[in-house]
Structure formats: C-alpha cells, structure tokens
Amino acid sequence: xxxxxxxxxxxxxxxxxALLGLAAVGLDVVGRVLVGAAGLLLLGLAVRDVAxxxxxxxxxxxxxxxxxxxxxxxxxxxxxxxxxxxxxxxxRSRLLELDTAGGPDDDGTLVLLxxxxxxxxxxxxxxxxxxxxxx
Numbered sequence: 001x002x003x004x005x006x007x008x009x010x011x012x013x014x015x016x017x018a019l020l021g022l023a024a025v026g027l028d029v030v031g032r033v034l035v036g037a038a039g040l041l042l043l044g045l046a047v048r049d050v051a052x053x054x055x056x057x058x059x060x061x062x063x064x065x066x067x068x069x070x071x072x073x074x075x076x077x078x079x080x081x082x083x084x085x086x087x088x089x090x091x092r093s094r095l096l097e098l099d100t101a102g103g104p105d106d107d108g109t110l111v112l113l114x115x116x117x118x119x120x121x122x123x124x125x126x127x128x129x130x131x132x133x134x135x
Contacts, residue, residue, distance in 0.1 A: 002054035017042030
C-alpha cells in the first residue's frame, strides 16, 4: 500500500504559486519581494510533493518513508505505529507516529506524518498498517 499527498492539492499549490509569481510582476519592490517569495514557497511545496511520491509505502518487509535526503526503511520487527492527537488553541491535529526506538538508550528512528503528507486521515493509515503487520 502507498500513501502520498493528494494530486489536487499539489496542482492547486503549483497554480497558486504561478499566479502569485505573475501577480508579483505588477507590484512595487516590497510587494514583489513578499508576493514573489510566497509564490516561490508554494511552488517549492508542490515540487516537494511530486519528488516525495509516494511518501509512505508498506509491504511484507516493513514500511518505507521518502524524505528529501533519501528513503528510510523501517522493518516490522521493532516498529511501533501510533496515532498522536494534540490540541492547541482549540485546533485538534492527528499525526501518524512511526518509532523504532528499542529503549531509553536506543535513539532509533522517529517519523511523524500528517494528513497532508499522507493524503488521508492518519488514523486510517495507522489501522491499515496494523492490518498489514505480520503476526
């Protein structure tokens, strides 16, 4: 199974970034810098989404997470999959937590992925990963 950012969101980011870039041409210097930077940021996020497809994939051997520095393989033995829910200022967010730390002296690998990274609710991904996990 694979999860990645939704294609419609990636396209929307790219279009919005391009439109902001075009709008920046007709502005004064300060506006050009601010609006141009916002456009570049949105285009950068769109490129990141495309480069990291699929963001998370799972199979018989474990899970693989794609990052800007490469791929991280997390084998099923020792992998803990949790759903982390936080609430700040009345806004609730959920993250998929993948952790390989074996104890207090083992740093392991910690990966946190949100709805935007996965393209779906992290709770659904956590359930799917638990179902794929070999017994």
